[in-house]
Amino acid sequence: MSRNQELFDRSRHLIPGGVNSPVRAFGGVGGVPRFFQRGQGPHVYDADGKRYIDYVCSWGPLLHGHAHPVVLEAVRAAMEKGLSFGAPTGLELEMAELLTELVPSIEQVRLTSSGTEATMSAIRVARGFTGRSRILKFDGCYHGHSDSLLVKAGSGLLTFGQPSSGGVPAELAALTTVVDYNDAAAVRAAFDQYGHELAAVIVEPIAGNMNFVLPDPGFLQLLRDLCTQHGTVLIFDEVMTGFRVALGGVQALYGITPDMTTLGKVIGGGLPIAAFGGRRDIMSCLAPLGSVYQAGTLSGNPVAVSAGLATLHLAQEEGFHVALGERTREVTEGIAALGRAAGFPMCAVSVGGMFGLFFRATPPRNLPEVMECDRDSFNRLFHAMLDEGVYLAPSAYEAGFVSAAHDGDAIQETLAAAERSFARLRAAA
Ligand code: HOZ
Numbered sequence: 001m002s003r004n005q006e007l008f009d010r011s012r013h014l015i016p017g018g019v020n021s022p023v024r025a026f027g028g029v030g031g032v033p034r035f036f037q038r039g040q041g042p043h044v045y046d047a048d049g050k051r052y053i054d055y056v057c058s059w060g061p062l063l064h065g066h067a068h069p070v071v072l073e074a075v076r077a078a079m080e081k082g083l084s085f086g087a088p089t090g091l092e093l094e095m096a097e098l099l100t101e102l103v104p105s106i107e108q109v110r111l112t113s114s115g116t117e118a119t120m121s122a123i124r125v126a127r128g129f130t131g132r133s134r135i136l137k138f139d140g141c142y143h144g145h146s147d148s149l150l151v152k153a154g155s156g157l158l159t160f161g162q163p164s165s166g167g168v169p170a171e172l173a174a175l176t177t178v179v180d181y182n183d184a185a186a187v188r189a190a191f192d193q194y195g196h197e198l199a200a201v202i203v204e205p206i207a208g209n210m211n212f213v214l215p216d217p218g219f220l221q222l223l224r225d226l227c228t229q230h231g232t233v234l235i236f237d238e239v240m241t242g243f244r245v246a247l248g249g250v251q252a253l254y255g256i257t258p259d260m261t262t263l264g265k266v267i268g269g270g271l272p273i274a275a276f277g278g279r280r281d282i283m284s285c286l287a288p289l290g291s292v293y294q295a296g297t298l299s300g301n302p303v304a305v306s307a308g309l310a311t312l313h314l315a316q317e318e319g320f321h322v323a324l325g326e327r328t329r330e331v332t333e334g335i336a337a338l339g340r341a342a343g344f345p346m347c348a349v350s351v352g353g354m355f356g357l358f359f360r361a362t363p364p365r366n367l368p369e370v371m372e373c374d375r376d377s378f379n380r381l382f383h384a385m386l387d388e389g390v391y392l393a394p395s396a397y398e399a400g401f402v403s404a405a406h407d408g409d410a411i412q413e414t415l416a417a418a419e420r421s422f423a424r425l426r427a428a429a
Contacts, residue, residue: 007035029394098309099277103248107279123200128292135177135198136179136190136194143237177190224258266315271304323404339422356399380428
């Protein structure tokens with residue numbers, strides 16, 4: 001029996017589903033999850049010692065690959081001075097200064113330990129600021145696992161075919177209005193019906209939890225205009241896209257200024273940090289200044305902040321995101337071209353170090369179109385690539401990630417693996 005199998009069997013007795021976050025269980029693709037014991041650069045090594053080129057990168061945080069020496073050194077230096085104080089530190093101020101400089105729509109920011117806390121808190125602040133209760137979100141967008149946001153959500157909920165979670169009171173879910181991504185008419189209709197009640201619109205400005213879906217031209221501007229007209233807080237959830245697609249996130253790429261932004265993943269460089277921030281007048285509602293309560297013992301943890309600062313400083317290097325975008329395009333367009341050559345309708349979409357691969361001729365614009373993709377072919381490709389030593393996200397509904405450590409060799413190796421994998425898929429068809 002493989003060590004992965006043995007660890008999975010034992011874990012299932014003690015941990016629900018054997019995992020601490022559902023998508024990891026391989027429920028969407030079948031088979032045995034790989035238990036990793038170490039990572040280095042673009043590679044991860046499983047419990048059986050097998051090496052994989054990693055296109056998950058811890059679901060986004062590892063912008064520079066595994067165990068980058070500069071990030072590790074920053075962690076070591078911070079750790080020597082103490083692990084946690086539960087009191088303010090100069091490092092948190094440094095992080096606040098950097099985030100507000102890189103994302104100018106953020107005038108004030110607060111650090112949390114997870115993206116879920118960041119989005120949950122942003123919604124609470126928006127509700128406190130506006131005195132309204134209803135929020136609007138988009139089908140297939142995932143904003144963490146707080147109650148109000150687990151309605152028609154993406155990520156693991158899609159993978160397991162249950163887009164709205166059990167355990168969420170119907171009364172609370174009723175305050176979440178959901179419309180299709182990129183559906184301008186539906187957004188207008190929702191504002192016509194509920195505009196005066198809407199505290200917030202929350203959106204992944206590029207959606208990364210129903211695979212990877214770009215906003216139509218004008219879609220984000222429409223949200224901006226309607227929110228301004230109705231006094232609704234526009235929240236860009238850039239937990240995934242922040243510092244991944246561009247230094248200033250999607251808002252810099254598309255030139256749209258949200259009222260609030262949530263960040264996570266990259267800003268911790270692999271340790272648990274997230275953030276929410278935005279307009280000063282809105283953020284002033286937070287305790288201890290205002291009535292909206294939010295707190296956390298480990299918020300702004302110095303070791304995690306240090307890893308994040310090192311990660312962000314490395315990303316500030318001139319041309320960093322252009323180079324990352326070129327690598328990502330090379331590998332993803334290459335895989336899609338090999339798929340098409342093998343007779344599969346396929347396309348790839350990528351921005352910076354994030355990507356989507358689709359068994360479909362054209363990029364999907366919303367969740368119904370994502371669901372039209374050929375999931376069986378994805379699952380077979382996933383396993384063929386896994387055998388070949390390439391670790392893709394274990395779900396057809398998750399975005400993929402490339403790091404700066406994915407060099408030419410890793411990309412060529414991936415493409416060679418893809419060619420062999422498609423040959424196997426074709427032979428089995
Ligand atoms: N929420 C992540 C995918 N969008 C998965 C996190 C995990 O399983 O670690």
